[in-house]
Amino acid sequence: MNVQPFLDISLAALVIGVALFTIIAKDEFSAVVAYVAYGIFLAIVWVRLYAPDVALTEAAVGGGVTGVLLVMAGKRLDVSATMVVAKKPSVAFSAFVAACSILLAGSLAAVILSLPDAAPSLAPQAAAAAQGPGAGLGNPITAVLMSYRSFDTMLEKVVLILAVVGVWSVGADEAWGAAPAPFGPATPSDALLFLAKTLPPIGGLIGVHIFWTGADEPGGAFQGGALLAAMWMVAMMARLADPPPINSRWLRLALISGPAVFLAIGVAGAMLAGHFFAYPSALAKPLILFIETFMLLSIAVALPMLVAGPAARKGVR
Amino acid sequence: MPNFLLAAAGLITIAVALGLARILRGPDDIDRMMATQLLGTGAIGTMLLVANATGVPGIDDLALGIALLAALATVAFLNVVELEPDEMGHESRD
């Protein structure tokens, strides 16, 4: 007897149920908690779609770091709660929107199900990239990210920096250059201190491990960077480290190091290997790992700064 | 054997998902966080079993990653809860 179809259907029901609850929950914080649960379920769905790399990213970024961001914001907005609440939309309008949404979902499902059986695929090209210019990478996804679509990946790092700049620029003018608000109370509990002193060393090792195996197995700079970011946030929650001032030089250098190194090597590739973002084939794998190391640093610094929010005035949280 | 492990994984997922009823019922936010904590642990157990039963590469690393992040959201929540009301502060408009 095969239990898999039954498990798939229950998992689907769970994901849809949690997503629905995110929408219909009465208070904001329940919705946030349901969203964190949804992230965990979604990671399991990605495993079922044979995408362990994506599952790891979803669990680390979608579940872990986003969870921290939403829980902290949600709880703060919620405590201060509940400001003016807008009038509820009328029943007729709600029904109309519901009908439109069902129509949209139905047509989307129909479109996906009617895709041609022999799906068009870029897998052969990507596999060729993994053999050719992305030489020596056993993980086809890393080969795609770093070689076949390297320009995209570089720009994606730029987007991350732009997002950090965007978050910073939301802050008050007088606070510019100061540090973002600390992550926790001035006197953290002993249990948290213990956790923050034991977990980050282990977590740092695991982050580097996942980054390193990413060349040949599921993992990579995104996932490893997200884990390192999470460990830095644990340390900041226990006030072992506070968010650095946003005008500190090392912070800004660390933020741009990923795309800067990527771009520099891409330009060098235009001169040495014939075209933009080409790697000399003998050096491809070491070069890719070199770039990825700086990407790891960029991501590990950018994600906590995004969670920390804009600079705050002294003594103001 | 793989079927037994998969069935166990499914049972665990469904069991901890039932715990999500706590999100619905509360009564306090801290109870809601406990439900996600249980869900995270359940997901790790599920991943371990699935990794062993199906042999898709990398799921053990995935379980390792989730184990590392298991308590992150809960700890973040408790940290905000423990803030003194004046630390919570709302920027005064001056």
Add this chain to the structure above:
Amino acid sequence: MTPLIVATLVAASLVGIGVYGFILHPHPLRKLLAFNLIGGGVFLVFGIVARRGSAAGLPFDPVPQAMVITGIVVAFAASAIAIAIIVRLYKLEGGVDLDPALPRKSDGESTES
């Protein structure tokens, strides 16, 4: 093939649920959550396409999967900006309502822009 049909239904439902919540919820935090649900559904469509496009000896097409990985990180960055704006709005206005018709704290004396 069955897992793909189930995944299709999940992806489509997520998009539908997300659109519904995005339009109807007055609270911007809830709009953000709903928007992320839509994003999750779209990423799943990529995943389904990746799984269908298995070729060249790979069990999946790595190109859409790689795009989803960058997409998840970008979605997080966008959420972070949205949260920063919502928190700032709350600090300035004492509320996060998007309805311009409602009375607000700062009416008539906007010292900070």
Add this chain to the structure above:
Amino acid sequence: MSLAIDAFTIICVAAGVFFYVAGTIGLIRFPDSLSRLHALTKADNLGLGLVALGLLPRASNFPDAFKIIMIWVLVLLSGASAAQMIGRALRRGRR
């Protein structure tokens, strides 16, 4: 030999599932937050621990087995700290 290993796995994993289910029932049924916390930690420690123990003999090499143990240790570490913090928050009436 392999039969004994299979039997060991089945017993341990089944016991692990039992503790997960027990933890869930406790989380749903117990009347107050502190006793629900007590139920939660059973699932954290024993449920996952027994599942990990049951899978240990099936690991093909040492690194895999080490990973399984690491996962359990990490969950113990963060779960215990979080439980301690939850208890403290409850005692201080912060919820």
